[in-house]
Amino acid sequence: MNRRRSGFTLIELLVVIAIISLLxxxxxxxxxxxxxxxxxxxxxxxxxxxxxxxxxxxLDNPGSYPPIGGDLHGCTTNTCLSVLTDELVPKYIQEIPMDPKFGNTSTGYRYCRSGSYPNEYAILRQSEKTGAWCSVQTPAPVSGTFCWHTAGVPTYPRCN
Incomplete structure (x- = not known):
């Protein structure tokens, strides 16, 4: 009896599945x-x-950046970007952005401002990859303590 089988062996199927899984x-x-x-x-x-x-x-409020309710020297969740809603939406921006991963305005971004130095502010963002905070800011002052800066030394690295 000479029967010829057509089809794949179990080994051949396993090899193909392994290659597909790897790819x-x-x-x-x-x-x-x-x-x-x-x-x-x-x-x-x-x-x-x-x-x-x-x-x-x-430009509309000469010499003033949006307030955050006082002089904050430590960035906390109270400084999330949503504190800008009353000042900026809808006149200057359609909506306060949400972090693309977490989908809310209370994580991912922070707004910092010093009552002592009204011409400076910083926006901090959190890296999704490392979890570290970095700052995008106006020129840093040479003195004073801020949530993003202490006496000329950045607390957070500049964002790339």
Missing amino acids: SSVVIASLNTARLKGREAKRQAEIASVMRAISLYR
């Missing part, structure tokens, strides 16, 4: 990296739009 894991890793870079780019664009809105606010 799909490489693709998924690449997609996650691309998503992370996309969210970081979105953060940078959103901060730029908030900074433009703050600049427009200052």
